[in-house]
Amino acid sequence: MRNPFHYGGVVSGESFCNRTREAADLRRSIENAEKLFVYSERRLGKTSLIRKVLADLPEDEYLTVYIDLWPTDGETSFVLTCAKAFSEAMASNTDKLLHTAKTFFSRLVPSVSANDDGKPVITFGFDQKRPDVPLLEEVLTMPAKAAQKEGKRIVVVFDEFQQILEYESDTVERLLRSTIQHQSDVAYIFCGSRKHLIRQMFMDSQRPMYRSGAHYPLGLIAEDHWQLFITEKFKETGKQIRPETISELCTLTEGHPFYTQHLCHPLWELTETGGEVSSDMIQQATGLLLERESYAFMNLWDSLTRNAKRLLKGVAAEPAGTQVFSAEFIRKYQLGSSSNVQRAVDLLLKKDILDKEDGGMVIPDRFFRLWINSKQ
Numbered sequence: 001m002r003n004p005f006h007y008g009g010v011v012s013g014e015s016f017c018n019r020t021r022e023a024a025d026l027r028r029s030i031e032n033a034e035k036l037f038v039y040s041e042r043r044l045g046k047t048s049l050i051r052k053v054l055a056d057l058p059e060d061e062y063l064t065v066y067i068d069l070w071p072t073d074g075e076t077s078f079v080l081t082c083a084k085a086f087s088e089a090m091a092s093n094t095d096k097l098l099h100t101a102k103t104f105f106s107r108l109v110p111s112v113s114a115n116d117d118g119k120p121v122i123t124f125g126f127d128q129k130r131p132d133v134p135l136l137e138e139v140l141t142m143p144a145k146a147a148q149k150e151g152k153r154i155v156v157v158f159d160e161f162q163q164i165l166e167y168e169s170d171t172v173e174r175l176l177r178s179t180i181q182h183q184s185d186v187a188y189i190f191c192g193s194r195k196h197l198i199r200q201m202f203m204d205s206q207r208p209m210y211r212s213g214a215h216y217p218l219g220l221i222a223e224d225h226w227q228l229f230i231t232e233k234f235k236e237t238g239k240q241i242r243p244e245t246i247s248e249l250c251t252l253t254e255g256h257p258f259y260t261q262h263l264c265h266p267l268w269e270l271t272e273t274g275g276e277v278s279s280d281m282i283q284q285a286t287g288l289l290l291e292r293e294s295y296a297f298m299n300l301w302d303s304l305t306r307n308a309k310r311l312l313k314g315v316a317a318e319p320a321g322t323q324v325f326s327a328e329f330i331r332k333y334q335l336g337s338s339s340n341v342q343r344a345v346d347l348l349l350k351k352d353i354l355d356k357e358d359g360g361m362v363i364p365d366r367f368f369r370l371w372i373n374s375k376q
């Protein structure tokens with residue numbers, strides 16, 4: 001029997017828990033051809049959710065383009081990545097792929113090969129003889145043209161959108177803004193995992209994408225949904241788990257999808273077929289996972305300043321939403337002054353070890369939080 005809990009990659013179908021409301025919200029946004037910023041801390045399920053929403057759209061009405069910007073590092077790779085994604089979204093066979101690429105991109109030279117599964121894959125080079133054609137604009141105006149040609153509606157998703165902040169200039173960001181403003185029929189979703197960067201992009205009046213779309217912070221999955229999902233997974237595979245055990249598990253992971261699935265994985269392994277999960281198995285499974293991570297956690301911990309460590313200890317031990325700048329917190333965790341707290345917070349936010357959430361602070365890596373607590 002295969003372990004029914006999956007963590008790491010994109011999850012779909014049977015491995016996808018709830019998110020009914022979120023999927024409906026995104027669907028509405030697409031139907032209205034809105035421009036939407038979707039963001040959350042790492043591994044909260046953005047990509048899985050968006051891919052599900054795209055897959056559920058009626059194929060005969062919608063053209064969907066999903067672009068992962070993670071591997072891009074500047075305007076050139078942005079152009080090539082988009083051109084590839086747009087072409088592949090529009091054409092499934094080699095001839096059509098080449099035709100599409102040639103029709104829409106005058107300065108890009110396409111070549112098609114087959115991947116391991118025999119599916120055609122397109123790559124592009126530049127036509128040096130036609131340097132006058134503005135490449136970026138050509139690529140960005142393609143979705144609207146494609147939609148018109150196909151007689152379909154179109155949705156474009158840029159995943160890992162914060163990556164464009166790493167580019168050498170803000171040309172892409174500026175042109176993207178002016179282009180999408182004129183594409184009232186095209187739905188755009190900008191998705192990212194570095195929350196403060198994404199927020200900064202649409203909330204900072206100095207940035208090109210300022211207020212260019214609505215925003216949608218993705219939250220955790222509530223315990224009620226995990227109760228149904230986890231109970232079902234154990235039951236289907238001939239094992240049992242009690243509601244109070246799931247409750248305990250969700251308290252540890254705070255309902256964070258990745259950590260919840262990650263912890264369920266060894267918990268399922270530890271349970272014999274026909275058996276039931278006991279409370280001490282949760283401790284055993286947690287211990288196992290922390291043990292695996294302990295070397296990395298130890299290194300990370302050693303690299304931090306004393307005040308950063310004290311601050312983290314406090315955040316890890318206190319309930320969610322604790323005010324780290326309060327006099328009580330500063331006294332309890334021997335932080336000395338609010339300027340010490342500020343410095344520690346700045347450092348930890350920059351390193352993505354800490355995250356702002358509803359006015360309070362959270363440690364996004366739920367296992368790191370448990371590890372810190374286990375050391376006190």
Ligand SMILES: Nc1ncnc2c1ncn2[C@@H]1O[C@H](COP(=O)(O)OP(=O)(O)OP(=O)(O)O)[C@@H](O)[C@H]1O
Nearest residue numbers: 007008009017042043044045046047048193257258
């Ligand atoms: N709806 C869900 N139901 C069950 N598990 C989920 C769900 N969404 C996410 N997960 C769990 O979280 C993991 C990460 O999901 P995903 O890659 O979609 O998140 P992400 O927010 O796009 O991550 P990243 O920040 O790395 O881009 C999955 O491998 C899975 O274990």
Ligand SMILES: [Mg+2]
Nearest residue numbers: 046047048159
């Ligand atoms: Mg993702």
